[in-house]
Amino acid sequence: MSVIVRALGIGLAATAAYLLLTIGGTQGDANIGAGLxxxxxLALGGFTWALFDGMDRRGSRAVRVGLGEVLVRWVIVSVLAVAIVVAALVARYGAERLDLDASSAVLLWLLVLGPAMVGALIGYSARSAAVPGSDQARSS
Known part of the structure; x- marks a missing residue:
């Protein structure tokens, strides 16, 4: 369930940002600001949410959630978030107008996945250093 919530949050926020910045634009004009x-x-949402996932400190569960679980979660979230953005924009404008191809989808996927991986690693490192009894805390 948490994967779907994250994917919907990031995907719908990115779609809303695009739609808000293209309101009233003439058809055929490039709107670079909306794309940016x-x-x-996608990048900031993935990074920030994954950072907090990596630092997950909810009671005893904080010790049990491994880095692998967080990273796999964000691979799935990144795929779903991009699918939501692409589906929403294709439904709104049509595939012909958007001129989307596989390389565009891969670029959007990497824009979520890359920052999310960095955020998860930073968050997990911060959690490991702060959790008493963890391997990293003992070696310091």
Missing amino acids: AVFAV
Whole structure:
């Protein structure tokens, strides 16, 4: 369930940013700002949410959630978030107007996945250093 919530949150926020910045634009004009807003929402949303996932400190569960689980979660979230953005924009404008291809989808996927992986690693490192009894805390 948490995967779906994250994917919907990031995907719908990116779609909303695009739609808000293209309101009233004439058809056929390039709106670079709207595209950059989508990129920013995908990258910052993935990074921030994954950072907090990595630092997950909810009671005793904080010790049990491994880095692998967080990373796999964000691979799935990144795929679903991009699917939501692409589906929403294709439904709104049509595939012909958007001129989407596989390389565009891969770019959007990497814009979520890359920052999310970095955020998860930073968050997990911070949690490991702060949790008493963890391997990293003992070695310091």
